[in-house]
Amino acid sequence: MSEPHPVLYSFRRCPYAMRARLALHGSGCEVEHREILLRDKPRAMLDASPKGTVPVLVLQDGQVLEESLDIMLWALARNDPDNWLDDRDTSLDLIERCDSGFKSHLDRYKYATRYDGADPVAHREAACEFLLDLDHRLSTHAALTGARVRLADIAIFPFVRQFAHTDRDWFDGQRWPALHAWLDGHLGSQRFAAIMEKHPVWAPESAETAPTELG
CATH class of the missing domain: 1.20.1050.10 (Glutathione S-transferase Yfyf (Class Pi); Chain A, domain 2)
Structure with a gap:
């Protein structure tokens, strides 16, 4: 059985979520993408991050990254093929x-x-x-x-x-x-076209989906 991937709660048009998705894509990290509606935030996201803003990345060990820049730095620390962390x-x-x-x-x-x-x-x-x-x-x-x-x-x-x-x-x-x-x-x-691909709104009953490879 394959290991679970980090879970990304995202909203397509949010610029903070965009920057996080760009870094995840650039690093080649695989995530389970959960697209949300800001007016109807899922309980699972709020349980992970009560402040209720996107993006939120829940790692396999339960650690929660709830700031876009933290997600970018985490992803690029794992893999930075284009040397974005230079300078x-x-x-x-x-x-x-x-x-x-x-x-x-x-x-x-x-x-x-x-x-x-x-x-x-x-x-x-x-x-x-x-x-x-x-x-x-x-x-x-x-x-x-x-x-x-x-x-x-x-x-x-x-x-x-x-x-x-x-x-x-x-x-x-x-x-x-x-x-x-x-x-x-x-x-x-x-890269921008890839991270702006439309995803259906995530609901708990439809959670059994394949992970999205952002790379």
């Missing part, structure tokens, strides 16, 4: 800027009605400071921290995608040629 410290600094300031402005731009008094245009302009920095970086080399894709590219791309799709016409009209090319490259990649 790790530089990547982590840039990811911290994305996950704190940029993400805060992104939320108040995209979901302004959820925040009392939020001015979406003001938050869009504030978020642009980070995007301008990314465009500058990409104007001098092909990826965010150098010539090759590293952890920062994989972790930040889903959030730039979310920002761009909030108003794609406006985004496309900005003079960020390097950022546009970088984003389009990731959007058009085979």
Whole structure:
């Protein structure tokens, strides 16, 4: 009898879940993919991670990883064929800027009605400071921290995608040629197509399914 695989609770359109799935795919880790609905979270997921956000990775020994970056680092520590963990410290600094300031402005731009008094245009302009920095970086080399894709590219791309799709016409009209090319490259990649494959919503009675190989 084969050993069970780690269980990944995910939601297809969540950028945090996207970055986790990208790293799992890049590492070749096999997981049991459980697609959920955020409005109807399964009890098994909430028992594992009461905070109720995705992604959640439940390892074979019962350990629970409930932060997307922790899942990325766990997967790549097991196998990192493309050397995404090179320039790790530089990547982590840039990811911290994305996950704190940029993400805060992104939320108040995209979901302004959820925040009392939020001015979406003001938050869009504030978020642009980070995007301008990314465009500058990409104007001098092909990826965010150098010539090759590293952890920062994989972790930040889903959030730039979310920002761009909030108003794609406006985004496309900005003079960020390097950022546009970088984003389009990731959007058009085979890896992104693979991790965006649609899965049926998981239910306990349908749990006897084959594992998904993300590699």
